[in-house]
Amino acid sequence: MEYEAHAKINLFLNVLGRRPDGYHALCTIMHAIDLCDTVFLEPAKEISVSANVALPERSAARRAAEAYQAAAGTEGARIHIHARIPPEAGLGSSSADAAAVLRGMQALYGALSDAALLVLAARIGADVPFCLTGGCALCEGIGEQITPLPSMPLDLLIVKGTRGISTKALFESLVLPLPEGDAGAAVAALRAGDKRALAQRVYNALAAPAARFAPETMEFAARLRAAGAQAACMTGSGSAVFGIFASHAEAERAKGAFADAAFVQVCRTLPFSAKT
Numbered sequence: 001m002e003y004e005a006h007a008k009i010n011l012f013l014n015v016l017g018r019r020p021d022g023y024h025a026l027c028t029i030m031h032a033i034d035l036c037d038t039v040f041l042e043p044a045k046e047i048s049v050s051a052n053v054a055l056p057e058r059s060a061a062r063r064a065a066e067a068y069q070a071a072a073g074t075e076g077a078r079i080h081i082h083a084r085i086p087p088e089a090g091l092g093s094s095s096a097d098a099a100a101v102l103r104g105m106q107a108l109y110g111a112l113s114d115a116a117l118l119v120l121a122a123r124i125g126a127d128v129p130f131c132l133t134g135g136c137a138l139c140e141g142i143g144e145q146i147t148p149l150p151s152m153p154l155d156l157l158i159v160k161g162t163r164g165i166s167t168k169a170l171f172e173s174l175v176l177p178l179p180e181g182d183a184g185a186a187v188a189a190l191r192a193g194d195k196r197a198l199a200q201r202v203y204n205a206l207a208a209p210a211a212r213f214a215p216e217t218m219e220f221a222a223r224l225r226a227a228g229a230q231a232a233c234m235t236g237s238g239s240a241v242f243g244i245f246a247s248h249a250e251a252e253r254a255k256g257a258f259a260d261a262a263f264v265q266v267c268r269t270l271p272f273s274a275k276t
Contacts, residue, residue, distance in 0.1 A: 001104055005037040005096035006134060006270060007085045008127065009156070009235040009242050012186040013204045015178050023126075023142045024171055027183050029149065029190070030092075030127070031136040032270045033156065037097055038082040041104035047076035053083045060098035060125055067120045068102060072111035077104065086263045088164025090236025092127045099131035118144075127236075135271065138187055149190045151271055152198065157224060157251045160240040160263040161216040167237040170210055178205040199231035199244055207234045214239040220261070227254035242267075 012029040019025050039061070047065045049055065055062075065077055079101060085093035102117055112120070121128040126143035136151040181203030189197035211218045217234045220241040224232035228250055229243030240263070245251040251266045258264045 001041045001107060003039045003041070003100040003104055005039050005081075005085075005100035006032045006131070007035040007091040007093065007096055007267075008032050008130060009158075009269075010090065010204060011198065011202055012181060012183060013206060013236070014180045014183055015174065015176070015205045016180075017176060019142075024174070025141065026126070026139070026143060028139050028143070029136070029183075029186055030130045030139055031151065031154070032131075032134045033267045034270055035085055035091065035158070035265060035267050037085050037093065037100070039097055039100035039104065040080045040082075041077045041101065041108065043108050044076050044078040047079070049079045049081070051081040051083055055081070060094035060128070061101045064098035064101040064120070064124050064128070065105060067124060068105040068109075068112070071116065071120060072105075072109060074105070074109040074111055077101075077108060079104075086160055086164070086240065088166060089160050089240035089263070090165070090234060090238045091158070091240050092131055092236065095125050095127035096131045098124050098128045102128075102132060136190065136269070138183075149187060150193065151269060152190055152193065152195060154195070154269045155245045155248045155251045156267045156269070157227075157229070157243045157245060157254050157258075158235075158240055158263070158265050158267055159220045159224065159243075159258050159261045161214060161220070162262045163214040163216070163239055165210055165213045165238040170206065170213060170237045173212070174209055178209070180205060195244075196230070202231040202233045202244070204233050204235070206237055210234055210238040217241050220258070223257060224254070227257045229254070
């Protein structure tokens with residue numbers, strides 16, 4: 001069985017405060033994009049995970065398979081990941097892989113309800129529930145409260161330098177409160193299908209704190225705007241930065257200005273509307 005594990009961008013992200021359990025309350029808008037890993041699964045007695053890149057021993061993909069096995073009382077799976085999404089980029093690489101594993105385990109064994117699958121996803125990581133559902137959504141709490149939003153066809157250029165950013169280290173460094181953007185206006189722009197209004201509301205409260213770990217994020221955002229992006233912002237906890245362009249061709253033209261970056265790719269949001 002083969003699954004595409006799609007990356008995501010955060011079109012909007014507010015950090016609302018620190019919760020009593022130590023996690024941070026978020027208000028974020030995520031959108032799936034066509035950049036993806038490929039996850040292969042086949043039934044097996046035990047769980048094994050391999051990849052074309054080095055994985056931590058307790059990878060999110062392994063934890064997803066183990067969580068499903070424990071909850072459902074099933075056998076395991078042989079899992080292989082062909083990774084394309086850069087790690088420590090804010091693009092949801094490990095979360096996308098974990099979500100694909102959950103989908104695969106469910107397809108193999110069919111032992112859990114959709115609701116139970118979402119509960120497992122939230123236990124594995126904050127972005128895993130969204131990666132399980134895809135599309136575009138307002139995600140609140142620690143990411144587990146999902147409100148679907150209309151997807152918007154956007155042409156993107158994603159740029160990342162050599163430095164990644166540890167999500168854990170970044171959140172531990174935060175000095176709260178952080179400035180907040182207008183979440184309601186961003187949601188309204190998506191619901192109205194107004195790309196211009198959305199571009200004006202793209203926001204990430206983590207961008208300034210993240211620049212202490214990877215200063216090039218601010219530079220790349222400025223360069224994307226100089227190259228014609230209608231909006232440019234870091235995604236998630238970084239260190240990737242995306243620019244929204246008027247067309248795929250304009251994003252492709254801007255790509256040439258980032259030969260010094262470690263990762264540069266033109267992408268599109270998923271799914272596209274019937275008009276595109």
